Amino acid sequence: MNPIEIKNLSKTYIRQPFLGKKTEKEVLRDVSLTLKEGQVLGLVGESGCGKSTLCKVLLGIEPLSSGEVWINGKNSRCLSRAERKELCRRMQVVFQDPYSSLDPRMNVRQLLSEPLAIHGLYTDKQEREKFLKELLESVGLSVSFLPRYPHEFSGGQRQRICIARALALSPNILLADEPVSALDVSVQAQILNLLKKIKEERHLSVLFVTHDFAVARFLCDDIAVMYEGRIVEYKPAEELFSHPSHPYTQKLLRAVAKPNPALRDTWLAGAQEETL
Amino acid sequence: MSTEENCMLSVENLKVSFHTDEGDVPVLRGLSYALPKGRILAVVGESGSGKTVHALSLLRLLPPAAHITGGKVVYQGKDITQLPEKELKHIRGGKISMIFQDPSASLNPVLTIGEQLTETILAHKKITKQQARQEAVLLLQKVGIREAEKRLAEYPFQFSGGMCQRVMIAMALALKPDVLIADEPTTALDVTIQAQILRLMRDLQKESGMSAVFITHNLAVVAGVADEVLVLYGGLCMEQAEVNDLFNNPLHPYTQGLLKSLVSVEEKKDTLPAIEGQPPVPGEIGKGCPFAPRCTQASEKCFEQCPPLSEKANRRVRCWRVEEK
Numbered sequence: 001m002n003p004i005e006i007k008n009l010s011k012t013y014i015r016q017p018f019l020g021k022k023t024e025k026e027v028l029r030d031v032s033l034t035l036k037e038g039q040v041l042g043l044v045g046e047s048g049c050g051k052s053t054l055c056k057v058l059l060g061i062e063p064l065s066s067g068e069v070w071i072n073g074k075n076s077r078c079l080s081r082a083e084r085k086e087l088c089r090r091m092q093v094v095f096q097d098p099y100s101s102l103d104p105r106m107n108v109r110q111l112l113s114e115p116l117a118i119h120g121l122y123t124d125k126q127e128r129e130k131f132l133k134e135l136l137e138s139v140g141l142s143v144s145f146l147p148r149y150p151h152e153f154s155g156g157q158r159q160r161i162c163i164a165r166a167l168a169l170s171p172n173i174l175l176a177d178e179p180v181s182a183l184d185v186s187v188q189a190q191i192l193n194l195l196k197k198i199k200e201e202r203h204l205s206v207l208f209v210t211h212d213f214a215v216a217r218f219l220c221d222d223i224a225v226m227y228e229g230r231i232v233e234y235k236p237a238e239e240l241f242s243h244p245s246h247p248y249t250q251k252l253l254r255a256v257a258k259p260n261p262a263l264r265d266t267w268l269a270g271a272q273e274e275t276l
Numbered sequence: 277m278s279t280e281e282n283c284m285l286s287v288e289n290l291k292v293s294f295h296t297d298e299g300d301v302p303v304l305r306g307l308s309y310a311l312p313k314g315r316i317l318a319v320v321g322e323s324g325s326g327k328t329v330h331a332l333s334l335l336r337l338l339p340p341a342a343h344i345t346g347g348k349v350v351y352q353g354k355d356i357t358q359l360p361e362k363e364l365k366h367i368r369g370g371k372i373s374m375i376f377q378d379p380s381a382s383l384n385p386v387l388t389i390g391e392q393l394t395e396t397i398l399a400h401k402k403i404t405k406q407q408a409r410q411e412a413v414l415l416l417q418k419v420g421i422r423e424a425e426k427r428l429a430e431y432p433f434q435f436s437g438g439m440c441q442r443v444m445i446a447m448a449l450a451l452k453p454d455v456l457i458a459d460e461p462t463t464a465l466d467v468t469i470q471a472q473i474l475r476l477m478r479d480l481q482k483e484s485g486m487s488a489v490f491i492t493h494n495l496a497v498v499a500g501v502a503d504e505v506l507v508l509y510g511g512l513c514m515e516q517a518e519v520n521d522l523f524n525n526p527l528h529p530y531t532q533g534l535l536k537s538l539v540s541v542e543e544k545k546d547t548l549p550a551i552e553g554q555p556p557v558p559g560e561i562g563k564g565c566p567f568a569p570r571c572t573q574a575s576e577k578c579f580e581q582c583p584p585l586s587e588k589a590n591r592r593v594r595c596w597r598v599e600e601k
Binding site for chain 1: 322323437466467468470471472474475478493494495496497498499500501502519520523533534535537538539540541542543544545547548549550551552554555557570
């Protein structure tokens with residue numbers, strides 16, 4: 001059983017103004033993807049291609065228009081209330097911006113205990129403290145952080161708290177929506193190493209959304225390239241990098257800036273002087 | 277690194293502090309460099325390093341809480357930090373212009389692109405509205421926007437992020453400035469657009485022979501456009517060198533660590549050699565080298581005394597280890 005199975009998923013946003021004509025915008029078109037157990041599936045695309053919408057559909061924040069989403073063997077459309085709650089426990093998410101995804105009025109203890117309270121886990125106070133300590137240590141933070149508030153932390157530390165919060169319910173699926181793109185360069189590497197480590201330790205299956213091919217190469221087993229709501233190329237990561245077949249993938253790969261001044265002319269020459 | 281004559285802009289021991297409830301917090305703690313004519317200097321740093329504050333202070337655009345506590349910014353023999361507002365107006369936008377990070381936020385949403393472009397031109401030149409409009413059309417064509425005449429009547433929301441940035445570039449170049457300051461001009465853009473914008477900026481820069489200060493956190497972008505690189509950390513210059521020297525032979529442990537920790541699209545790495553710890557918070561930096569707490573090669577001396585910025589063979593570096601060699 002694959003943790004996530006998406007079959008011919010389409011999503012259309014419909015706008016019905018009070019006056020005037022109804023407009024429809026198709027943001028996901030016939031998307032089929034499989035997240036295999038213990039693997040990292042990279043979803044790469046530029047802004048507006050629909051990658052975040054796909055996350056929202058998976059999380060149940062947005063309803064889908066057609067197609068099927070199977071998560072842990074259950075169809076996302078036919079879930080009872082209890083099943084939905086269980087699914088929330090098994091699938092957790094880390095967002096891009098660690099500054100806006102933590103409640104500024106909650107300290108770290110409250111932030112990490114909230115999901116536990118909702119799901120009725122670790123009700124014994126002592127056990128909970130012990131669990132929180134282990135949880136913090138597993139993401140590279142110390143137990144002294146518990147009574148402190150988000151504003152006291154840097155971006156990288158906040159992202160670690162977000163990851164800890166996502167891991168609190170021991171999920172088997174992690175959705176990571178651009179988790180490093182808002183971080184400082186010297187901190188990105190730390191968080192990428194951390195994600196790799198917890199994925200292996202906890203045997204997580206990860207859907208990793210990013211716009212950065214370099215990041216995707218480091219972390220992903222399979223990569224799906226998305227363009228205007230469609231998957232244009234979907235194959236094992238190493239194959240994609242050695243033999244990109246779709247022209248859009250090739251264009252994206254050419255556009256990736258390389259930290260080597262010797263390559264600058266080929267890189268900039270590759271950027272076709274398109275007039276808009 | 278350059279002779280006096282061909283230096284366009286020079287920054288001498290620039291210091292900037294922020295007023296806070298806990299007293300003054302120094303953000304920029306003495307930055308000096310000379311920007312040669314026709315060259316692109318990239319200033320690289322993480323959040324809190326003072327890179328944006330440095331950019332804003334070049335044109336005295338700092339927010340009210342910040343103030344320049346020392347040093348000079350010299351342009352054509354005049355110190356910009358001391359210039360009366362009236363004189364500064366001619367330099368700002370006319371001689372030294374600036375591009376900001378978020379293009380859609382730097383344009384006025386209720387004015388058309390044409391109104392905003394001609395406003396800039398008319399503020400500095402004594403020409404008619406009609407002439408200014410014609411200039412605006414030429415500018416838009418120059419930055420690669422088709423049907424420029426028609427697009428002048430459109431509003432910023434009708435433009436994509438990349439196009440807005442092209443408009444910003446057009447506006448910045450409208451008066452043929454001597455110096456262009458670009459603060460993270462491509463950070464908010466997609467990779468394909470980023471390459472286009474950087475190419476456009478570089479082509480226009482070569483064509484007009486202006487100098488540019490390019491502020492960024494992205495080392496790949498630096499490798500793509502800069503002639504010279506200055507690495508900022510904790511409000512101080514850690515290393516400055518020609519772009520090839522810096523990438524091929526970084527001297528400072530921070531620069532070395534940064535370059536090593538980059539993910540690569542060319543090869544798959546198993547783990548990244550990351551720099552441990554967090555970037556320093558302004559105001560909480562000790563008396564030693566700001567990088568010492570994260571440095572793997574730090575000795576006792578590094579924590580006690582901040583190393584000087586020493587100049588050797590056309591490059592500058594601030595590190596005791598290099599100093600002692």
